[in-house]
Amino acid sequence: MNLDNFEQHIDAVIMQRGKGYTQYVHNLEETEPEFWQAEVNGTRTYDVEIQLDGKEISEWSCTCPYDGDICKHVAASLLNIRQQLRVKPTSPAQPTKRQQLDQLLNTLKREDLEAYIRQLLHDDRKLLDKFLLRFQTVTPTTEAPTKQYQQLFDKLARQYSSYDYIDEDDASAFADEVQELLDTLSASNLSSAAKVEICFTIAQGIAGIANDVDDSNGELNSLMYSIKDELATAYPQLPTSEQATLFKRVLATQFDSRYSEYGLEDTFTELLKEWAQHSQTDQNTYLQVLDKHVQSSPNDWRRDALLRQKMALLKTWNRLDDMEAVATTHMEIPDFRDTFIQKAIDAKDYDKARSLLQDGIRLAEQQKNAGTISRWRKRLLEIAYLQNDIPAIRTELEHLYQTSHYSLEHYRELKATYPAEEWVNARQRLYGLIPIPRGYDSARAMLLQEENDIPALYELIKQPTIPGQSASLFKRYAPLLATAFPHEVKATYASQICDYLRDNTGRAVYERVIDELNVLAKMPDGANMAHNLVKDFCNRYKSRKAMVEMLIAAFGKS
Template identity: 25%
Template sequence: MNLKDFERNISSTILDSGYDYFVQNAVDGLEKVAPGMWLAKVHGSEIYTVEVNTHKTKIKGWECNCPYDHSPICKHVVALFYAIEERMNDAKTFPKNKKKSAKKNRVQEIFKKTSKEELQEFIIAQFGRDAGIKNAFMAHFVEYLDEDQQQKYKTIVRNIYKAAQGPYEFIDYYSAASLTSPLYKLAEKANDLLAGENIKESLAICKALIEEIPVFLNNMDDSDGSAGDLLYYAFETLGAIVQQAPPMLKDELFTYCTEEFPKQKYHGFGFESHFLHYLPELITTEEQEEQFFELIDRQVKIEQKESYSDYGITQLIKTKVEYLLNSRREDEAIKLIKSHKNYPDLRKMLVDRAIAQKEFKLAKTLCHEGVEAAKEKNHPGIVTNWQQKLLEISKIEEDTPEVRRWAEKLFFEHYYAMGYYRELKATYSQNEWPDKCEELISAIKNKNRQWIQGSSGILANIYAEEKHLDQLLKVLQQPPVQLSFIDSYASLLIKEYPNELLDIYEEAITNYATQTGRNIYNDIANYLKKMTQIEGGTEKVHQIIKGFRQRYSNRPAMMEVMNRNFPGTMPKSQKP
């Protein structure tokens, strides 16, 4: 098949769908990554990765990770064919470029013969017909407006936004770059201006970006996070300005942060925390400190009215505590923490302080109180956090019974994490441990009567840890077993049990192959390649593929993947 005639070799349904994708600009990031190898993303119901291999104009092969399996080629690959053909045509220096050149010369000729007044009249007329052209024009030439810097950069940002909007005043995924790319240039300019010690203009740009982008985010698709990242960039530059600000500018910045922090447009995305972080560095008077505390207290009252307020309140109180500690007012800070110890992060500050001062009894009391409070609120994750703290304290005190108690409890209650298993094992001698290990295994089996299905991963981890390979093999032999699960332990069994391991892989791969899709076929090919690294694996793989050819002869995509990865198994009739 050739890029010049591929349309004759593809069904009209697939061809039309692929062409529609192409003309709708669904092919994104087309790149020639190696000689003859083209790679792109195609946006369909999901974003698919498509690869096409060519030699000059001849199409040698292709691959797409979409699940389509009703013919050897899908619409996403066809879309890429059209994109590659266009790219190749654009690269030629034949008549196509000559036409472009001629057009360009005619435009230049018109410019030479047209008066300034005529051009102005034409451009103004176009503004009336297309607001997008007007906004793009304003964004490009706003530097010439006679306005103060703050207003000037707000106008720039707003006009860039308007120019990027679609017909429904919404910026979709494909248009987002037309907004974020020029705004990134502005953010970089702010950074460069700051490096050149032009703080005032750098601040004007940062303010414009910080104040406007949260508004844009409510009216755009920011799936790739570029607009959010841009806002973080602007806040980083603002933070650098805060560090370098002279006294008078610090006062201005303090007022700015206190005024912006309460605005709802920041709170929907969590951006308000930046203002809160900068404020302590800007306080230079007792009056400002009082304003800072009042701001936090007002926001705490607002947060208390929300359904899920613990995190927000905790961050506010911690900001106040950190300020007091940095001001060497520890007594006030501790008093504030104690009055809010019902919040776990603040209680933890008291626990850590007690541990540092070797007040272990107090630390444990605070932890136990935390456990009970978390249980009342049905917060199992926080219960675990306090139990982990109690384990930490018992290790510091070298209290072996308590270490065993908490390590075992956490092992059983925290998803059988092997870290706790090892903590427990470390407290037993080599002679004592085998009996304790068997006790744990029995407890795991008794917890789930269908233990092979429910606890296979847990037991496999223990058998692997203890090098009980015969028991590990038995776990892997119990169906159904996921291929990724087999993979996790294959390296331990490959030498002593190669035949058994191959049988386990074969059964799992055969079950997996009942599903369809190129991703699945590529996975199967990768697992089959791993089987060839096991003694006797190559012959077993050939048998499996032979079975696939008989059972799934109606799956062209599957056969194409098998042929490409295992050309030695291809029937003679299919060999080139």
């Protein structure tokens, strides 16, 4: 995305809102080369950061709760950045705040800096806590760092909690402060082992309050990913024995119900997969835990999800024989069965592929899983096409045609398999497969239109009204039918309007009548008929004052 034309890559509505927010962008500054920061006033003041690479916009972020790709605050900031870069400075460039800070620290006397820091920390106790944690090794204390971080986390949770609950707005502010706590941990000189313990302490704290936080914006999940990043940094700095211990602890966390109940359990999946990449022992440990949970899963969908996770791990670790063994044991999972089906197709062993598919269909029928049945039927159709087996192609297409509400897609595919002289009879048979109830008139109409059988389409549509269906069908096909049957279509359509209005009242009814009269008026020579109906309705139903007012407003006085 380029600074010159980024508007083309942003949703038009968001871009329009961003243009209206350019005046609310404040303190826009290139704080580091090609790194811009700004504050944008909205419901609250949001912090925006944008990284450029020449004119390419490589990264962006905003602290607002918008969950799309680019919010209006970022769009507004980009507009201001582009404008600022296009304006040629008439005076020497103002040093950035970072440059001013560097210059100040290089010239400021130590005693002045100390006095300012003391005053700053005296006035802000939370900042004092973070300052002391940041320089823990310089300012040793008898209290364990883990306990200090836990106390600060608990303090934040109490601060933002109202009646033991943190609402959506406070959740964002709470998460910001916990993130600052994690940033302090990352920058501290504590040992990797100590940082690991603190990470687990904060993670457990998050899981402990998850039920009491409105996490609509995914703030807790973001914090868990920050913890994951900190663990990823600490892992290679630990001795081998401690790495193994950390692996087991993280693995236990992934299956801990305190995390899984709130969607936080998947945070560590990629981390575990990466750590086990080069350790057969860790891989086997992971797989054993997975197997244990597969066996104890309370329902099929959870068990299947775990088995799919196991297959994904085996694929990542290139354990192909193990993959095949798992798939063979659990052929009831469609994705696993499909692996062997594809292998048979690739080997052109179509008999084996068909056998696997037919077994899968029988199993899916027992489970009453229509989606899986359709999936296997499509695979049978694929094989039929590969072998140019016309009877098999027709069999599978007819099944799909009937199970997909008589779709035109499969109808057209079937038509392509027949010579013209055979199609007339085949077409009649396919049309006859549609159930008799009038609820299937829409499917019938589509096929008749496809064959351009206008007389049959007209006969179908003019049948007595089914509320909510025939009227809409007539409206859909009226332009096509009116060309061939102008008088009949107008008369039938007008009759349906009259019947509907006779039996129904209410503003919603009158609005629908007005819509139908407009449709009638657009038919060849239909305007005069619509005008006469309006006049008739106003005279016949004088007591329906709302109706008369609405008709006059829509069509004028007669």
